[in-house]
Amino acid sequence: MGDLSTTLDSRYTANSGRVFLSGTQALVRLPMLQRMRDEAAGLNTAGFVSGYRGSPLGGLDQALWKARPHLDARRIVFQPGVNEDLAATAVWGTQQLNLFPGAKYEGVFAMWYGKGPGVDRCGDVFRHANAAGSAKHGGVLVIAGDDHAAKSSTLPHQTEHVFKAVMMPVLYPANVQEYLDYGLHGWAMSRYSGCWVVMKALADTVETSASVSIDPLSIQIRLPDDFEMPKNDPHALNIRWPDPPLQQEARLLNHKLYAALAYCRANQLNRVVIDSADPASPARLGIITAGKAYLDVRQALDELGIDDELAAQIGIRLYKVGMVWPLEADGVRRFAEGLEEILVVEEKRQLLEYQLKEELYNWREDVRPRVVGKFDEKGEWALLPTGSGHLTHGDWLLPAAGELSVAQVARALAARIGRFFTSSAIEARLALLEAKQRSLAQGLLPATGMAAIQRTPYxxxxxxxxxxxxxxxxxxxxxGIGCHYMVTWMDRNTATFTHMGGEGVTWVGQAPFSSEKHIFANLGDGTYFHSGLLAIRQAVAAGVAITYKILYNDAVAMTGGQPVDGPLR
Ligand SMILES: Cc1ncc(C[n+]2csc(CCOP(=O)(O)OP(=O)(O)O)c2C)c(N)n1
Ligand code: SF4
Incomplete structure (x- = not known):
């Protein structure tokens, strides 16, 4: 008989073995594991979580509220932000704790969360706080919720490019276990390198559940022995005061990012997963991928009937990247050696591909593998005739817009593998996948061929x-943004919208040039408290004729019906 002492709370109380967790619950469990590790290491720390809700992290605050007794027991404070950038500012404060007298702990490890648009609005605070850095016994982990397919967003978002701009290293887990493992690595990397470290939470993985290993000490953290800390001081990269801006910049560009790379190398966050074991027939085709695209590659190989053994035999080397920016070059070099071609499989815009090409650029031409990914071997910059006398870019192989399907990845894989290995079984499986894909594209259910029902929400x-x-x-x-946005699909003379917090302000740019005298603007009560109040102030300051309707439903409905974060008056 199974262990009858297991309860729903075991997911937060079990100290060893396996528990069943959703990705969201893993993010709740994560700071508890960090505190347990610190305790085992004799560190007197506490934890802090702040952020703002939004899919795919819409339910994280509710899960944190529910787990309150468990968080309290581990000295973890959950204080939701009024909006994302104020939450990030509070997180910045946690790293400053030990700059002042009165600190009750040796450090506070902190976690920020928000969806892509929330990341966008945090550019200023992320840039400043990452440059200032993390505390030696603190560390900051930023959970960035991404929605590549805009399933629950007004635009698709891929936040890695934002984090690259503010120079924060990005980890990209592929499953629930990796949310725990990479999360712990993230804090350790943050303490070591002084950087704020990001963990990308994609809807496709954070909204899944799995049985995961929960032992807080199962992750072995290795501090690099090949990285020279400035002045041989192990804490030379952490936050300090005073700290002039050019010194912050130099610390970040000359040391902190390289420390993060050294951490990635020491802990093998990027690794070869499949390779030829036969030195007489080494791998020819490399595949480099990360996160959800890694799962797509595994699934595509499976659908093509290529298991790990066959993949290794036919000359495939598969490289799984855990830290997607910056891309660690030593591992890339070892992965790329001896390959004829590398296929980059990543969803949306090129992140790995551009870094890979840059890192291989100076290789001798006779040993440098060809790189394909978003475009086939003609490349992105080939100007191809369209037939109507115009020119267009190269041919897409794995397009950047939308999300990748397993069939698309399988097609690209089969095409690249087909250059040196053909099998009728692979071709037959590909034909089946293509047929399935075609019927899905026509809105038909593959099993029955009947039309899938589509219903506009109301x-x-x-x-x-x-x-x-x-x-x-x-x-x-x-x-505006919120559940009430659905009005744009109804016959109610309501058109166009803004990002959250800009409601109605588009009229400020139109009114002086329009014969229209007045408009209405919808503003949800949750959004009013988040940032919308400032939109009203802008309209008042500009003196335009506009009537704001503050849509009072007493909830932040779109994200799960949370209470509005404070009084509206
Ligand atoms: C900057 C930003 N953060 C978070 C979100 C996610 N989000 C979409 S709608 C919404 C809630 C809006 O609540 P409210 O204004 O009360 O409107 P309601 O859903 O209740 O109609 C949130 C938080 C977002 N779109 N943009
Ligand atoms: S009741 Fe709630 S969920 Fe339903 S439409 Fe209204 S705000 Fe949205």
């Missing part, structure tokens, strides 16, 4: 948005 009956989003005859409204 307000729930009884919802105040049903009446509050109506406009008087002859007038128009602009929409």
């Amino acid at each position: 307000f729930c009956s009884g919802c105040p948005h049903n009446t509050s989003t109506r406009v008087p005859e002859g007038s128009r409204a602009v929409a």
Whole structure:
């Protein structure tokens, strides 16, 4: 008989073995594991979590609230932000604790969370706080929720490019176990390198569940022995005061990012997963990938009937990247050696591909593998005739727009493998996949060939948005972010919207040039508290004729019905 002492709370109380966790629950468990590790290491630390809700991290705050007794027991404070950048500012404060007298702990490890648009609005604070750095016994882990397919967002987002701009290293887990493992590495890397470290949480992985190993000490952290800390001081890269701006920049560019790379190297966060074991027939085709795209590659190989053994035999070397920016070069060099070609499989815009090409650029031409990924071997910059006398870019292989399907990845893999290995079994499986893909594209269910039903969402009956989003005859409204955005699909003369917190301000740029006298703007009560109040102040400051409707439904509905974060008056 199984262990009858297991309860739902075991996911947060078990100290060893395996528990069943969703990705969101793993993010709740993560700071508890960090505290347990610190305790075992004799460190007197505490934890702090702040951020703002939004899919795919819409339910994280509710999960943290539910786990409150377990967080309290591990000295972890959860203080949601009024918005994302104020949350990040509070996290910045945790790293300053030990600069002042009165600190009750040796350090505070902190976690920020938010969705892509929240990351976008944090550019200023991330840039400043990352340059200032983390505390030696603190560390900052930034959980960035990404929605590549815009399933629950007004635009798709891929935040790695934002973090590259503010110079924060990015880890990209592929499954629930890696949320725990990379999270612990993230804090350790942050303490070591002084950087704020990002962990990308993609909808496709953070919204899954799995049985995971929960032992806080199962991750062995190795501090690099090949990295020279300035002045031989192990804490030379951590936060300090005073700290002039050019010294911060020099510390970050000359040392901190290289310390993060050394940490990645020492802990083998990037690794070869499949390779030829036969020196007489070494690998020819390399595949480099990360996160969800890694899962797509595994699935595509499986669908093509290529297991690990066959893959190694036919000359495939598979490289799984855990830290996608910056890309550690020594591992890349060892991965690329002897290959004829490398296929980069990554979803959305090139991140790995551009770094890989840059790192291989100075190789001798006769040993440098060809790199394909977003585009085939003609490359992105080939100007190809369109047939109508115009020119276009090279041919897409794995397009950047939208998300990749397993069939697309399988097609690209089969094409590249087909250059040196053909098998009728692979071709037959590919044909099957293509047929499945075609019927899905036509809106047909592959199993039955019947049309899949599509239904436009509408307000729930009884919802105040049903009446509050109506406009008087002859007038128009602009929409805002929230559940009430659905009004744009209804016959209610409501068109265009802004990002969260800009509601109605587009009118400030139109009113001086328009014969229209007045518009309405919808603003949810949750958004009003988050940032929308400033939009109203902008409209007042500009003196434009606009009527704001603050849509009071007493909830931040779109993300799960959380209470508005404070009083509205
Ligand atoms: C900067 C930013 N953070 C978070 C989100 C995620 N988000 C989308 S709608 C929404 C809640 C809006 O609540 P409210 O304004 O009360 O409107 P309601 O959903 O209740 O209609 C949130 C947090 C976002 N779109 N942008
Ligand atoms: S705000 Fe709530 S009640 Fe209204 S449509 Fe959205 S989910 Fe339904």
